[in-house]
Amino acid sequence: MGHYGNMRYDATANAIEATGLVKRFGKTTALDGVDLAARQGRVLGVLGPNGAGKTTAVRILATLLRPDSGQVSVCGYDVLRDAHQVRQLIGLTGQYASVDEGLSGTNNLIMIGRLLGMPRADVRARARELLARFELTEAAARPAKTYSGGMRRRLDLAASLVGNPRVLYLDEPTTGLDPRSRTDVWGMIRGLVADGVTVLLTTQYLDEADQLAHDIVVFDHGRVVATGTPDQLKAKTGGQVLQVAPADPARMAEVTALMTELIRGEVGTDAENGVATAQVGDSALVRHVFRELDDRGIELAEFALRKPSMDEVFFSLTGRRASDESSDEDSGTRELEGST
Numbered sequence: 001m002g003h004y005g006n007m008r009y010d011a012t013a014n015a016i017e018a019t020g021l022v023k024r025f026g027k028t029t030a031l032d033g034v035d036l037a038a039r040q041g042r043v044l045g046v047l048g049p050n051g052a053g054k055t056t057a058v059r060i061l062a063t064l065l066r067p068d069s070g071q072v073s074v075c076g077y078d079v080l081r082d083a084h085q086v087r088q089l090i091g092l093t094g095q096y097a098s099v100d101e102g103l104s105g106t107n108n109l110i111m112i113g114r115l116l117g118m119p120r121a122d123v124r125a126r127a128r129e130l131l132a133r134f135e136l137t138e139a140a141a142r143p144a145k146t147y148s149g150g151m152r153r154r155l156d157l158a159a160s161l162v163g164n165p166r167v168l169y170l171d172e173p174t175t176g177l178d179p180r181s182r183t184d185v186w187g188m189i190r191g192l193v194a195d196g197v198t199v200l201l202t203t204q205y206l207d208e209a210d211q212l213a214h215d216i217v218v219f220d221h222g223r224v225v226a227t228g229t230p231d232q233l234k235a236k237t238g239g240q241v242l243q244v245a246p247a248d249p250a251r252m253a254e255v256t257a258l259m260t261e262l263i264r265g266e267v268g269t270d271a272e273n274g275v276a277t278a279q280v281g282d283s284a285l286v287r288h289v290f291r292e293l294d295d296r297g298i299e300l301a302e303f304a305l306r307k308p309s310m311d312e313v314f315f316s317l318t319g320r321r322a323s324d325e326s327s328d329e330d331s332g333t334r335e336l337e338g339s340t
Contacts (some may be wrong), residue, residue: 022068031056048204055202111161215227240308259289
């Protein structure tokens with residue numbers, strides 16, 4: 001058991017449950033029967049290429065969009081019947097900082113607190129607490145337009161926490177950030193989860209899901225194509241990944257041809273680093289490859305087995321990279337916005 005404020009959570013319970021979600025925008029089907037569940041006090045990673053349906057699902061879960069069919073509950077409340085109660089329990093931040101550039105960091109948070117109906121004194125105390133937590137105290141009085149990208153993202157995250165949400169939706173929260181700022185945001189997310197907050201994280205950065213998510217749902221073309229822990233999904237790819245680097249880069253083509261012949265599967269090459277990689281499910285095959293390389297007198301700089309990366313897992317599940325472009329969801333969103 002854990003706590004967040006006066007809240008206690010049961011790690012076996014689900015904070016979010018969705019079944020059979022369908023959403024269409026004209027002729028475009030953004031969601032085609034999606035089921036997902038997020039355990040309390042944990043991170044659910046939602047992966048998928050652009051247009052896979054991730055943002056549409058988040059908007060439904062956050063009461064911003066009505067599904068055509070399906071059921072969703074957040075902390076036991078139905079998002080359609082009990083939308084007001086759900087909004088009291090959630091926070092939402094997207095891939096683009098939504099803070100008011102003309103207001104200071106402090107006044108951004110105060111404005112949100114007042115909109116939530118919090119007493120003025122409580123809002124000021126909460127703003128100070130959050131600005132300190134996100135290392136923004138020194139910049140608190142400055143207009144947000146003077147903040148760096150990383151600072152604005154931290155302020156946006158702080159803004160989503162003004163109302164002490166039990167469930168936090170993070171829709172691609174580190175898009176466009178430099179590596180250090182991404183790492184900072186990761187640390188803050190871990191801190192929130194340690195306090196008992198449930199996080200639903202959509203991302204195209206597969207290392208981000210690997211770093212943060214306890215459970216993962218993979219979307220593709222509006223459907224869930226896989227679920228499980230990071231390790232479970234890696235196991236579905238059919239074993240481990242063999243990495244081979246010849247000491248002499250001139251023998252790279254020979255190494256690749258040999259691996260292709262013996263493994264009878266796809267062999268990837270990283271020409272820049274001089275490494276060939278292939279998925280293998282049989283340790284005897286690995287020993288066979290090593291012997292053949294040795295018999296041919298190919299000296300090795302590297303010969304190693306590792307678990308597949310999340311990028312390799314995603315490619316094996318969907319046949320494409322998470323960053324592949326698709327306009328389906330974008331066009332659906334534009335159609336929705338044009339009709340409102």
